[in-house]
Each structure stands twice: as C-alpha cells, then as structure tokens.
Amino acid sequence: MEDKSHREHKKYAADIDSISKAQARIKPYVHITPVLSSETLNSIAGKSLFFKCECFQKGGAFKFRGASNAIFSLDDEQAAKGVVTHSSGNHAAALAMAAKLRGIPSYIVIPKNAPKCKVENVKRYGGQVIWSEANMQSREETANKVLHETGATLVHPYNDGRIISGQGTLSLEFLDQVPQLDTLIVPISGGGLISGVAIGAKSINPAIRVLAAEPKGADDAAQSKASGRIITLARTNTIADGLRASLGDLTWPVVRDLVDDIITVEDKEIVEAMRYCYEILKVAIEHSGAIGLAAVLSDSFKRNPDLKDARNIGIMLSGGNVDLGVLWESLNNR
Amino acid sequence: MEDKSHREHKKYAADIDSISKAQARIKPYVHITPVLSSETLNSIAGKSLFFKCECFQKGGAFKFRGASNAIFSLDDEQAAKGVVTHSSGNHAAALAMAAKLRGIPSYIVIPKNAPKCKVENVKRYGGQVIWSEANMQSREETANKVLHETGATLVHPYNDGRIISGQGTLSLEFLDQVPQLDTLIVPISGGGLISGVAIGAKSINPAIRVLAAEPKGADDAAQSKASGRIITLARTNTIADGLRASLGDLTWPVVRDLVDDIITVEDKEIVEAMRYCYEILKVAIEHSGAIGLAAVLSDSFKRNPDLKDARNIGIMLSGGNVDLGVLWESLNNR
Structure with missing residues (x-):
C-alpha cells in the first residue's frame, strides 16, 4: 500500500526522495521551527491544535x-x-x-x-x-x-519542483515533532506549499488528511477542484496578499489528487484568527498565515461531516511578515 | 568549588534542590518554551543571542x-x-x-x-x-x-520560596536547551524571577554571568545594589507596568550576592526592543518582557568593559501580555 502510494507520487514534480534530499541540502541553513499549542484555542476549536510556527523561519516565512x-x-x-x-x-x-x-x-x-x-x-x-x-x-x-x-x-515562486520539494520539508519536520497528527491545514495560493506538504505527509502516513485553506475572494483552487481543471480568476478580492496567485501546471495535479478538501473562509474570519494568534499564541502572523486557524474555526469546517473525526490537527502558520500598523488597522476595521 | 557554592545557596529561600523539586512538580502543567534566535538581531547586537520565549508559557508569562x-x-x-x-x-x-x-x-x-x-x-x-x-x-x-x-x-508574587523555586526552573530548562550560555539577562522587579534563575544557573555553572535589566524610572534594585541595602522608591516612572515592584527580604540577599550587575535602560529603549521583537522575532512581548533585549542593545551594556567577553547571551522574554493597541501606541509615541 505504501509502496504503491510512493510510486504514484513519482508522477509529480516532487516525491519523498526529492523532499528528503531537500531536507538534507537545506539543513545547515534553515531553522527547525517550534510547534506551539494552546488549551484556550483547543477549547475554542474543540480539537487538539498544533501550530507549526514558520513565522519563525528565516525571513519570517516558510x-x-x-x-x-x-x-x-x-x-x-x-x-x-x-x-x-x-x-x-x-x-x-x-x-x-x-x-x-x-x-x-x-x-x-x-x-x-x-x-x-x-x-x-x-x-x-x-x-x-x-x-x-x-x-x-x-x-x-x-x-x-x-x-x-x-x-x-x-526560480518561480511555486511552479518549480525544487521549490515544491523544499516546502515539503515542512511536513517531514512537523510529523517528526507531532507524530499523532491526523489532519494538516495548509494555506493555498499557487500551491507550492501544499503540494510539497501533501506529497511528504502522505508518503509518511497515507491516511493523513490534507486540507487547503483559501480565501473566499480568491477561491480559484476550490473552483478548480470542483470542476476538475485549473480555473484562474480575472479578479481576486481578499485581504490576504499572499494568497492571490493561481495554481500552476506542476502544483495542480497534486492539489487535484492529494488534497482532500478545500475550506474557504471570509476575510473577517482571517482577521479574527490573526487576533487569536496575537492575543493567545503571542505570535505575529500575516493574513495569509492565519488562514489555517480561520479554517478550523469556521462554520464550514464544523459543519463538514467528513471532518468530524479530525482530532489532532496541524496548522501551518506560514508567515509573520505583517506591518504592525496593518495588523492594527485590520483588527479595527472588522 | 561547586560544593561550596551549593552550600552557600542553602542560605537563601530557594536552592538547587528546591528548584529541581519544583521542576518535577510542575512538569505535567507547564510548557517547555522554545528558544528563538535571529541572525539579524545577532548582527545588531554583535553577540549571539538566545531568546527564551516565556511569552509562550501558559498564561503568556513565566x-x-x-x-x-x-x-x-x-x-x-x-x-x-x-x-x-x-x-x-x-x-x-x-x-x-x-x-x-x-x-x-x-x-x-x-x-x-x-x-x-x-x-x-x-x-x-x-x-x-x-x-x-x-x-x-x-x-x-x-x-x-x-x-x-x-x-x-x-501567595506573594515574588517574596516566597515556592515562587522563587518555581521561577528558577526556567534556568534549568534554558541551560539544558543552550548549554553554551555564558550570560543571562533577566528583567528585575520584585526579584522573584532573577533570584530563582541566579540560584539555579549558578548551581549548574558557577561561572555564568547573571545580569538584571531594570527601567531607569524604577531603578530601586540598582540603587539597592549600589548602597548595599534595600532601597524602595516613593515613586516610579516607567512604561513597563510589570517592573515597578520593590525587592523583598527573600529576594534581596540573592540579588545582592548572585546578580553580577544591573543594566538600567530608558523606556524608549524598551519600546524599540518591543519593535524588534515584533518585526524580527515575530513575537508579542510586553514592555517588561522586552527589557532584556533593550539592555543588551543599550550603550551602557556596550560600554561596560566587564561585559566585553559575553558571547552567548540568554535573554528572558518573560511575558507577552500586551494589548495590541498599547503596543501600537507605544511604537507611535516614541
């Protein structure tokens, strides 16, 4: 079963071998980022949440x-x-x-x-x-x-096998830190991060659930999944400046095959998640980085019967590059 | 040498035994908090800095x-x-x-x-x-x-042996994570944290340097050190609301004997350190929590000949409970 899944991943721009090689290659340069948890947020979500803090990666993002x-x-x-x-x-x-x-x-x-x-x-x-x-x-x-x-x-931001493999190292590191994860929630934009994470995580644990989190105002990935082909939007409308890109021809097949579902959220839910990150987790998280928490707290997550049995949920806090003034304004214009 | 130092610490309200017992007692309840580092801040300070993130402790502080x-x-x-x-x-x-x-x-x-x-x-x-x-x-x-x-x-906030022992667990944990630390910088107010940390750290490594960081507008500890007796101030004037208390009769002897020096800083230096914490480290740090970074970046630190050989410096980011609006105002009123 695992062997089959492993062979299948060979058809994508990255696989567990290229991700493992990437991990060895970049090891001298990257931070191993900590995983935070909060009983307050666990009780709000009704789940055990594990936050992978890539805001602490060099450059402030994955x-x-x-x-x-x-x-x-x-x-x-x-x-x-x-x-x-x-x-x-x-x-x-x-x-x-x-x-x-x-x-x-x-x-x-x-x-x-x-x-x-x-x-x-x-x-x-x-x-x-x-x-x-x-x-x-x-x-x-x-x-x-x-x-x-x-x-x-x-070096394209996401439609590049070397990039996908590098981002995939996040899943190897995260599952090593928290082996009991049954679900991962990953922001989706061009799909580089989630492609690497889905390939890496499902190679280690084929049963793990990989969910994308996407703004409603830039839901090209959700539309693409629904229609079975890449959809690009003429216009996007979201506060999350890092989540406005469209899928590429290397990321789309991975999203199509390995991403279990896409949760779309409103901008106001993203802003509320940023507030939780600041007030409860004590971390600076940009809009794009907070969307995973927004997704797990959203009604569409709670109402989804397929997600009822998600218990140990890994959330990628993908980046922390937000001007303090922008954060302040976002929270005051809700 | 170590035995002597160990016996000497018996005269305080806490010692390495009470701190070790505290560590075992509270282990099921506390977070092991991560240590962050930043090459950008290292190059600004000209030192290797290690940030112990007690802002991520339960309740947002040590x-x-x-x-x-x-x-x-x-x-x-x-x-x-x-x-x-x-x-x-x-x-x-x-x-x-x-x-x-x-x-x-x-x-x-x-x-x-x-x-x-x-x-x-x-x-x-x-x-x-x-x-x-x-x-x-x-x-x-x-x-x-x-x-x-x-x-x-x-349960007094600091003048209590159980409290001092509990805060001292921070030093055991930190030195386990970063054994090469040669200097610790700890915020001082009533002295509970630094007493526990100084006793714990010097029991493990008698050569380690323990420095206090104190606001100039509430410098009772610096004045006490200078005059050899507890000085209390009629008035304090500092933005750091957590650092306005006076030493107690249990913390003063430890501060007198085991704290190597006290660095006093201006409020504007604290605010600048908060900005660095937010923008570079991506962590929310309250004024009192940022003072250790303010101290290491201060002119009085840089000019102090005794501190020239400090290389691997552990900084206690002691807490992160700051209203976002207060942080925003602080940074805009510099």
Missing part, C-alpha cells in the same frame, strides 16, 4: 525552505549568473537571502502594491529590486527581460 | 512556573481554602490558572490601573477579582481582608 533548496541545487556555473523571480514578497525575500548565503546575485521583480515590510526584507537581504505593475503579465514580462539581460536562472 | 509550584506544594487541607494574592497582573492570572487546575478557589486583588488584557486573563482562568487602589498599601490591606475572611493561603 518560503526560505524552497528558496534555499532551489539556490543550493544550482551548479556553480548556473549559480554564478544569479537568480531572478517575481513575487508578492515572502518568496522574494527568501530567495534574496538564500542567494546572499551562496554569494550570488538575486534579481527580484516586485509589484508596486507589495507590503512595505516585505519589500524592506528583500532589500535587507541584498536582493536587487526591480519594480513591475501589479498584474501578473507585467511581472512575468519584467522577469523575462531580466532573464535575457543577465542569464540568471528563473 | 509566572505560571512559580504559581503552579506554590499551588501544588499546598497540602489538601490548605488547598481547599484557596489562595489569595495581590498582583499587577501576570502572577494573578498564573495563580488563577494553577488554582483552577487544582480545583481550588483563587482570590485576586488587582489594582484599578492594571492593563485590561491582564485582568481579562484572570477572569478567563476563573480567578475572583477583588479591586484595590493602585498603591501597595491598599493592595496589601485588601489582600489581608480576604485572607481573614476565607482562610486562604497568601
């Missing part, structure tokens, strides 16, 4: 796992020309930081509306910022221009 | 260690009558929580000017709130009245 795997996978010749990406923020900072560690240049295309703290992170870590318009077309065109001028390697 | 040790030290007959304390907040919530765990009543005298989130914590954990005026005389008189009416046991 993205450094994939970025460092990509950077340290390059051969010396490729690496010398540097890397380029377009990103709404955390991947950009993570790539800049990993590039700095290897001593190679990074060219970061950032949309003009990106949060200030994320742009500052990129600069702090030595990334060369190149501005684009906020739409995906402008981001890709600008990145391509840089590619041609520099010969750098493109 | 106080639960001492409180649960006190509560579970009571015999059944004493316990049944409950406990009483007067406290500016974190000790109160911790005592209420520990009493609830043991199923006994707790009577909590709270000054009217205590921060809202701390009062709510007390109520959430089932403590019976009894209001007093903000001054120490009113707090003590009110507590004594409750004592006489109920027969409950007084």
